[in-house]
Amino acid sequence: MIRRKWNDNWVMTKADESPLMAAMGGVSEQNVLTLPHDAMIHEKRTKDTKNGHQTGFYPGGCYTYTKMFDAPVEWQNKDIYVEFEGVYEHAKVYINGSYAGGHPYGYTEFSVCANDYLNYGRQNMLQVIANNSGEENSRWYSGSGIYRNVNLHVGEPVHIAVNGIRVSTPEIDEEIAVATVKVELVSIASVRKKVTLETVIKDQNGDVVGKDSMPVTLFARTKEQVFARIGVEHPKLWSVEEPNLYTVEVYVKEGGDKLDEGKEPFGFRCLSLTAQKGLRINGKNVNLRGACIHHDNGIIGAATYERAEERRIQILKKAGFNCVRSSHHPISRALLDACDREGMLVIDELFDCWTKAKNNNDYSMDMSDYWEKDAKQMVAKDYNHPCVIMYISGNEIQEAATARGAQMCREITNKLHELDGTRYVTTAINGLLACMDRMGDIICDITGMTMEQMIAMQSQPPEPEEASSAQGGVDQANGNTDFMKGPMADAFATNHIVTEMLEEFADITDLTGYNYLTARHEMEHTLSPNRIVLGTETLPSDLVRLWKIVRENAHVIGDMTWTGWDYLGEAGSGCIYYDGRQGFMSNWPISVAGMGDIDILGNRRPISYFREIVFGLRKEPYIAVERLEHYGEMPSHSAWPWKDELESWTWKGYEGKPCVVNVYSDAEMVELFLNGTSFGKKPAGEPEDFYASFELMYEPGTLTAVNYRNKKEAERWNLTSASNEVTLCAEADRRSIIADGSDLVYIMISLKDEKGTKNLQMQKTIDISVSGEGTLIGVGNADPGTENHYDYPIWDTYDGYLLAVVRATNTPGTITVIAASEGMGSQKIEIKTEAR
Known part of the structure; x- marks a missing residue:
């Protein structure tokens, strides 16, 4: 059967409103919507929601989606299926008041056969209840409602x-x-x-x-x-x-x-995978340059649009990634289609938990009853996509170090192999979570302390942490940082007790995925010569070591960084704080994680260019400047952030004040110039972790970084100050889109001087308006601590940027977008919408 989108003319009502009134037309025209739709992004954020930082302080809710439709008489002898690509969550479907089917998991597809419930030749009512009111059911921003496509299938006899x-x-x-x-x-x-x-x-x-x-x-x-x-x-x-x-x-x-x-x-x-040759695609070795990603699309929430997914994959690939890991749930059809077209490998993931809960109301309550159906749905969706090379059956499964956990792993792995014998299966093991029951024994074994000594030490107040550098050093972090990076992390990862606890679980799948256990990657070949390893989740600050291990060890096939793209929820987990905050549990009003190579708008951060150099994909040096306003301050942060820096040499008001400039390079030596004056040469390249730092006094002008290879000048790169005389610049990613009710245009707004140099320091308030055959569905900046709403049209630029997203209607014509700012005038962009 042909899959036909059935996204038009739905009405959404909340639990405290009447779905019956919606069905009878008792709603205003503005309540009629076109799917996909994320109800959560339109909710009012509140710091006292039980979801807290996990969903970015967005509350859940219960929503009813109603669609009135005619069922032609000729459908009477046919099969009619309504297919839902994703409903978050606990979906229940009613046709003409009768329960027709449902599905608890928010990330796998399901279909409902409508045959027995239709009134042929008359109007019918389809209602979908999406119940996301059980708070604390997700560790990240989940979204709510029918956030992916609905499709209609009409089958002949x-x-x-x-x-x-x-x-x-x-x-x-x-x-x-x-x-x-x-x-x-x-x-x-x-x-x-x-x-x-x-x-x-x-x-x-x-x-x-x-x-x-x-x-x-x-x-x-x-x-x-x-x-x-x-x-x-x-x-x-x-x-x-x-x-x-x-x-x-x-x-x-x-x-x-x-x-x-x-x-x-x-x-x-064709795929092949061995410890001796690693991963091979069509007979050629491929190291996975990977990015973990969540499913939300930033300022437009969890709604899954084909263009949003395509844009994300295009930007990630341009940044040097060749693989994405869906974290931690089955990926959308739209993203798979984009990965097929763009040439991006995919690791699709089934669950974040099995039977042991991570949250009070998470999927552990339903997993035992539904996992097999979920596995079948994921494989059915993925099977024809060449981009999909691997499945992950579970992320950081807490049962991993138990016999029952191993038995479950065998059962799920065997089922995935039965459903699809053409792809590989792994799990993403977090040793810290899996071995928590014996942490005392492990720490005593590592340190040589007795249990009594360890307990006595833990009862003492902790010493104040020292910053590892004056400006955003990558080694300091909060929480369990000591067990994620550094000597203690390595000692934990290689400890014999950890090896014994994880051995059975790690041997079950085609390859072993490790989260934050870098020191195990090389040693696995000695412990088990046929074992293949993938860093399924890794720290950006560990990149140089990780990639060296991948290059030098055939059995280690790649590295999946956490994370490739910033995301809603897990709010503040990647932010760098200068106000004394520790951890990220109480950080209202932050809504985004605040980490990732790509920010929530789709702009590359300095870490992205650094990674490109480490991967060997960029020869030009890159200049990043640590924020001058925080020079010399002691930051606090978790294990995940990189440095707090910008690609900017515009710092008005800081003339004559000290700053740190980082030059990223794979060359043997680099030299930094400011307005033609050299600040000397410094070693760079792999022996220096691919960067050199310079300290100097700020003055406007041009920074120039020069690479030296074999003692001869090679590549160079400039960073120039912008003037204060700027104009408003609005740039659409496309000037012609499809009038299908779901195509999108992204408009990036920045402030540029007369030479086209962007001023990232200046902040302006921008008002966005849209007319014609389009609708404004999201506006926002990358400020993690904003209290503004992504469906509000007036925003300030942050670090120089603001993004607006416009959705086409079903009618061909023209969309007119106007960006205006007081004292700066306005800029108009026209986008054509054309019939498919």
Whole structure:
């Protein structure tokens, strides 16, 4: 069956409002919405919500979505399915008042068969209750409501099942590749039917490169699985560098009539994984340059739009990543489609917990009853996507060091292999959480203390922490930092008690994923020569060591940093504080994590360019300046942040005051100039962790960093001060979008001087207005501590930027966006919306 979006003309009401009134038209026109929709992002944040920092102080709620629709009489002898790609959470679906189905998990798809509930030839009412009122059910910003697409499937008496086409590519060489197409056919007819199944493979140009036709007899009310094996000559393989896609088209015909059809993109690519050769794609070694990401789309909340996901993947790939890990839940179809097109590898994740809770109302309460169905749904969604190379069955599972945990791991791993034998399975192990029951024994073993001595020491008040550098040093952190990075972390990771506790669990999956256990990566080859390791979650500050381990050890296939993109929730966990705060449990009004290579608007932070250099993808040096207003102050922060710095040499009011300038480089030596005056050469490159720091007095002008290779000048890079005479600059990422009710345009607003240099220091209040065939769905900056609302049109720039997101209507025409600021005038942008 063809998947058709069914997102128009829904009405959302809250639990304290009347869904019946909504169904009867007792709501204003402005309440009618087009999905996807995140209700949580529009709620009022409050510091006393039980969700607290976990969801960014956004409260949950219970929401009813109602859609009135006609069911044509000709549907009467057909299968009608409504497919939900994601409802957060505990969804219940009612058709004409009768319960038709539901699903507790907020991240896996589910379908409801509507046949028995429809009034044919009349108007019908579909209601979906999304109950996210159980607070403390997520460790991050979850969103609420129908936040992904709803699709309608209409099946003829003989049709292709929902997710009924699966393509595998078991044989590939340069001359020919084989695509095995499995089709699940369904007959709801009361008599035997003989049909013809036609399968066609097309390349990216739409040319037919392979086809097959076969007769199939279906008996009354039965299902059949039919296989077509099709050879494609001189296949263009899918890879990160060349993401070549094909499309399989399947047609069910009776006589000359077409009963049904289905289309699925796929790619020819083969995977291999060994401790001796690492990960190979199409016979070539690939090290995973990975980014963990959450599912929210920043200032527009959890709503999943195709363009939002595409933009995110494009920016991440441009920043040097070749793999994303969905943290910690199944990824959206839209993001998978984007990864297929852009050439981004995907590690899709099933759960954040199994039976042992991390939060009072999390999915541990339902996991035992629903995990198998969730696994089936995740695999059904992912199967045809060449970007997907691996599944993670669980993140930081607390049962990992127990016999029961190992048994559960075997059960889930075997099920994923049964569902999909073409991909690998792992878990993401956090040794600290898994081995918590024996932490006392482990610490005593590491330190040589007795248990009595350790207890006595813990009863003493802690010594004040010292900053590791004058400005945002990466080694100081709060909480469990000692067990995440540094000598104590390494001693913990390699401790024999930890090894013994994790051994059975780690041996079950195809490869072993470790969160923050860097010191184990190399030693695993000695302990178990066939074991393959992936850093499933790692610290940015540990990047240099991690990547050296990956380069030098075939059994270590990559590094997935936490995190690639900043996100809502876990608020303040990556922020750097100068007010004496410790930890991030009480940090109202912060709403975002405050970490990540890419900020919440999609702008690259300095750590992103540093990572690009460490990966060997950038030869030019890069200049980052630590914030002058905090020079010499003692910061506090968790283990996750990088340095508190900007790509800016505009610091009005700090003339003649000291500052720290960091030059990132893979060259042997770097030299820093300010307005032509040299501040000397310093060693850089890998021996110096790829950077050199300079301390100097600020004066406006131009900083120049110069690389020296083999004692000769090589690459250089400049950073120039902006003047105070700036103009408002609004730049749309596209000037033409599709009038389909869901396409987006992103408008980045900045302040530039007459030479085009951005002034990141200056702050201006901007008013955004939208008219024509578009709707403003989000405005915001990257300030983690803002109390503004992302659906409010008036915002200040922060670190030089402001972002507005506009959504197209269903009507072709023009969208007019005006950005205005007092004393600076306005700038108008027009975007064309065109029919698909």
